[in-house]
Amino acid sequence: MNDVKAVDVLIIGAGAAGLMCAITAGQRGRNVMVVDHANKVGKKILMSGGGRCNFTNMYAEPDNYLSENPHFFKSALARYTQWDFIELVNKHQIPYHEKKLGQLFCDNKASDIVEMLLAECDQAGALVQTHCSIESVTYDEQMSRYCVDTSLGTITAESLVVATGGLSIPTMGATGLGYELAEQFGLRLLPRSAGLVPFTLSKEQLLPFTTLVGSSADVRVTCGDQSFRENLLFTHRGLSGPVILQISSYWQPGQSIEIDWCPDMDLSDYLLNAKNDRPKAELKTVLGNLHTKSWASVFCEHWLSNQPMNTYSENQLEDIAEKLHCWKILPAGTEGYRTAEVTLGGVNTDDLSSKTMEAKSQKGLYFIGEVVDVTGWLGGYNFQFAWASGYAAGCFV
Ligand SMILES: Cc1cc2nc3c(=O)[nH]c(=O)nc-3n(C[C@H](O)[C@H](O)[C@H](O)COP(=O)(O)OP(=O)(O)OC[C@H]3O[C@@H](n4cnc5c(N)ncnc54)[C@H](O)[C@@H]3O)c2cc1C
Structure with missing residues (x-):
């Protein structure tokens, strides 16, 4: 031509x-x-x-x-x-x-x-x-x-x-x-x-999640007024999966996101019932029924505790439920245009x-x-x- x-x-x-x-x-x-x-x-x-x-x-x-x-x-x-x-x-x-x-x-x-x-x-x-x-x-x-x-x-x-x-x-x-x-x-x-891009986390933030890389969890993620419920995927760089891609489009650098690890359930009630029904069971065993055992172990080790259910007071169980319903994390950034959709x-x-x-x-x-x-x-x-x-x-x- x-x-x-x-x-x-x-x-x-x-x-x-x-x-x-x-x-x-x-x-x-x-x-x-x-x-x-x-x-x-x-x-x-x-x-x-x-x-x-x-x-x-x-x-x-x-x-x-x-x-x-x-x-x-x-x-x-x-x-x-x-x-x-x-x-x-x-x-x-x-x-x-x-x-x-x-x-x-x-x-x-x-x-x-x-x-x-x-x-x-x-x-x-x-x-x-x-x-x-x-x-x-x-x-x-x-x-x-x-x-x-x-x-x-x-x-x-x-x-x-x-x-x-x-x-x-x-x-x-x-x-x-x-x-x-x-x-x-x-x-x-x-x-x-x-947009529609995975989040990266700092080295320190990534460390506790090492054993969870490749695993996923059904969660609700909120950023500002927007929230989505879908799967979250732990990656060796940070967090991905459909729910993270969705919320990333609403995220601004420096903003925290809030993850509800037990969406649409009353975790406090669940833990109180578990205390009655399985008093000797440890917290990580009880939480392990909600996602995976390794997820529960990581959260108990790094952000909660791990005792037999009958040793927790009602207030302590409510605090644990609150932490898991409103778990905040500050992404370091996104993977950028290299992987963005x-x-x-x-x-x-x-x-x-x-x-x-x-x-x-x-x-x-x-x-x-x-x-x-x-x-x-x-x-x-x-x-x-x-x-x-x-x-x-x-x-x-
Ligand atoms: C990995 C991935 C998966 C996706 N999956 C989905 C999905 O399943 N569903 C969905 O709805 N969306 C999906 N998207 C988003 C979707 O692909 C885009 O939103 C859509 O393709 C946009 O269409 P477009 O025609 O505007 O641009 P494009 O489809 O990107 O087309 C632009 C065209 O312009 C050409 N071009 C660019 N610069 C020049 C230039 N200088 N000179 C000449 N030509 C040029 C490019 O070669 C390209 O062919 C995905 C995106 C990615 C990256």
Whole structure:
């Protein structure tokens, strides 16, 4: 491709949002091209959901998203819902199942979703080009066209869609190009940070948990006003598992999190009953029935005590219950973009139309997907926003 190529719509980024936008615009008869610098399309889709892609969530609704403006994404999510995407998956006869909490995964492999999107692009006449690096982007006011110099030649377009995703997992092709383009065209950015990411702990904090690495526990974790109940996983760097990934998106450095090790039960009552029923049993044996024996041993050794139940007073048992229901820990940090599933923050939604995703101050320039300051919970919500925002822009580009 050495000559100048002219298209109606140029989409930078052949990920979830970019491909959905290409399909939608192509189906409207627009001449669409998608370019990506990676060697294959949809790398994050391929690695998502442990290789099975948690492609949407049956219960997705606006409450499952974080953004400086919690109203921005309502319109897009309402116009292209999880049921619309499920219909597309059904049309392609891709087998899937609900794993838990409305999370839909492919039965076979995530590549089923990428192949489906590529087949739809093909049918809609949208051209997808990999191995294409972006060198510069300019806007010709007189022609009302974008001029994009790439490693494969110059492409001009009436509409330019930025679908370059977030910063997480740089080894998978993540770059900050989308943010640079936003700034170049005068859009504001909100601070970015790693979301859906494991917490790290200091060496001293990690020491007591050495024997627990690899084990998990069903807990409730709270940070500020937000709490989640799911599994926590002890790792050799700190804490992970779905409940930690979820709460990490609400966490600020320097903030403690509170872990309820015995959620939705009255531990005080449980311990008082155990004192009556098993007076000679040690505390760690009694607590061992709630999680694992090693968990109980670690907690008794480091933060509680370990005596026969009949030696504890009622007040002491209440204190123990209180400690385990409201156990505070101050994470040292997060594992960062290296392992984060998403990037919080990004293009300020105040500068975009919630209906079309077009920049308010720059005609024909659109931002969709994770590059925008909209972040979903763990569980298929991020893909749902990628599909929905891609569709929203695709209807107007
Ligand atoms: C390990 C992991 C697992 C995940 N699992 C799930 C899950 O199961 N369910 C869920 O809902 N979400 C999941 N997510 C989040 C989800 O993958 C993203 O939110 C989603 O992919 C965002 O879509 P997007 O199209 O905006 O960006 P992406 O899918 O990241 O696509 C961006 C595209 O832009 C291209 N690009 C970037 N920079 C440039 C450049 N300079 N030039 C050209 N092209 C460029 C990239 O190569 C990429 O193809 C997961 C994320 C990770 C990292």
